[in-house]
Amino acid sequence: MKRLLAQLSLTAIAACAAPLEPLPASKPNPIFIAPAPSAPKETFVYTDKPALILVPLVSPSAARAVTERFQAAYTKLGQPRLLIRVNPQPRTLTNPNAPAAPDPVKQEEPPAEVRELPPLFTRLFQQAGGRVLEKETSAEPAEIAIEVLAATRRLVVREVSGDRVHLVPELQLAAVRLADGRLLAQVSVGELFGADAEAARLLRHFKLTELAEAAALRLMEELASAR
Secondary structure, X not given: OHHHHHHHHHHHHHHXXXXXXXXXXXXXXXXXXXXXXXXXXXXOOOOOOOOXXXXXXXOHHHHHHXXXXXXXXXXXXXXXXXXXXXXXXXXXXXXXXXXXXXXXXXXXXXXXXXXXXXXXHHHHHHXXXXXXXXXXXXXXXOOEEEEEEEEEEEEEEEEOXXXXXXXXXXEEEEEEXXXXXXXXXXXXHHHHOOOHHHHHHHHOOOOHHHHHHHHHHHHHHHHHHOO
């Protein structure tokens, strides 16, 4: 018995003296790493601006009232013959002692919109009861000339960034009695609009023919009230 106990003691001592095997390395617990903040995205802010709402320069009811007043006044004048002249050449007096004039310079053809003006004014005055001549003859001379000057006007508008130049159409109409050259009525498209800034804002959105129709009605109104 004693011998057995002695052997067990030696075995225990040997076991204690033997080097311990290292424990297997344990995996570290995962650590949560927050993602880096992303750069802020570019945002766009859309705002609704009031749109430019264009209304007719002359309403149909107002145009009808003007043509009726013009027709009544025109009838009282005896329905004089009308002649439409668009961008007429200035008249010059001839001097028999003056040297011979050079050959005339070939004029450029007017833009398409300007070429539309003679038939447009002819139609407008005929619809109002006017007797419009296609061309003047000695047998049937014109009595009143409707002269139309079509050009481009420069409007200088003061803005935040500085003065800005806008090119806008310009129409000037005049009714002239040919017997004595008396100016019966005269209107301009610029009279239909307000200050230069407002005119530059609106004129660019209208066609030349639309402006011409409004100016023709304005001229009829002036002729109807002329004394």
